[in-house]
Ligand code: 17E
């Protein structure tokens with residue numbers, strides 16, 4: 001039994017106490033009082049949030065920037081070429097060593113759930129084999145969801161359909177696709193049909209790299225949403241990136257929005273990496289190339305934010321600290337109203353939980369697993385502004401990471 005004394009929850013300005021027993025939250029309320037023999041953690045009025053969720057990252061490529069050559073153009077497509085060179089040299093040990101380092105880095109920033117895309121356009125499926133092992137080895141500390149991600153296409157890559165089916169047989173959680181990279185519009189549609197049907201058949205989730213291009217004519221999303229609607233997959237489907245939506249004309253977007261609402265699909269935006277990768281064919285004005293987060297959110301559609309990459313061919317920087325992603329995302333999408341800032345933790349907490357389908361296994365509520373972070377701030381806007389450290393990250397009632405609060409002195 002443990003009592004976490006004097007915490008602030010985002011919805012309630014008054015501090016509360018939180019009681020934990022047998023790895024679950026058992027009581028939440030003001031001044032609960034200490035039971036005999038109970039361990040007490042004094043949170044000193046700090047903000048408690050459910051653990052952070054990385055809803056979109058490519059763990060297989062982390063820490064490979066510059067290997068064997070850097071991505072000099074900064075485009076998505078050169079990134080895919082550079083990664084293809086590095087992919088040819090992958091070993092299971094190499095992938096595991098890099099991912100083991102990054103997962104611990106993420107844990108230090110309070111992340112406890114990760115959805116990773118893993119490139120399966122590799123006849124050996126080396127990265128997938130490594131990630132499947134890590135999903136088991138790390139399960140006590142990090143929940144890893146694996147997406148079979150066909151980086152070089154399904155219909156446009158040799159044996160693409162077989163590789164996706166093999167990945168499903170090996171036990172991935174989610175199926176991906178990349179319609180804007182397929183050779184033709186017909187292949188784009190065919191790949192989406194293939195993946196949605198396979199997911200429906202196998203009971204798997206879907207998360208598509210969808211229209212990650214500045215081409216206003218890239219319209220994989222309408223096909224994905226229609227299949228989700230017709231197959232009844234709804235919130236089991238996610239559209240990631242959707243950067244072409246930035247360039248859609250408003251008349252088309254307005255028409256599309258009705259379908260998106262009817263379909264119930266989720267969206268993931270990667271505002272840091274897409275501001276870096278998109279707009280590269282523009283001179284001036286240069287597009288930001290981030291999907292319409294504000295409009296989707298206001299229409300009641302679920303949107304989360306991801307880091308996408310850490311030091312790889314698509315992003316030379318990145319630490320895995322989701323605060324940076326939210327901070328950048330709010331600026332790029334012009335969502336800096338007071339309420340928008342205070343609610344923005346949801347992009348990397350509850351909204352992301354919906355995308356991952358975590359259900360009752362996530363959230364600070366009586367009966368749910370006692371997993372949470374304590375931030376060195378008393379409100380989310382302060383935590384965001386000051387890049388507050390995660391002073392404690394508890395998972396199922398156990399401390400798994402901590403950061404000493406920064407104590408800065410100015411000597412005048
Ligand atoms: N692959 C891709 O197709 N798009 C991305 N943003 C990354 C990898 C990081």
Ligand code: FE2
Pocket residue numbers: 056058117209240308
């Ligand atoms: Fe991605």
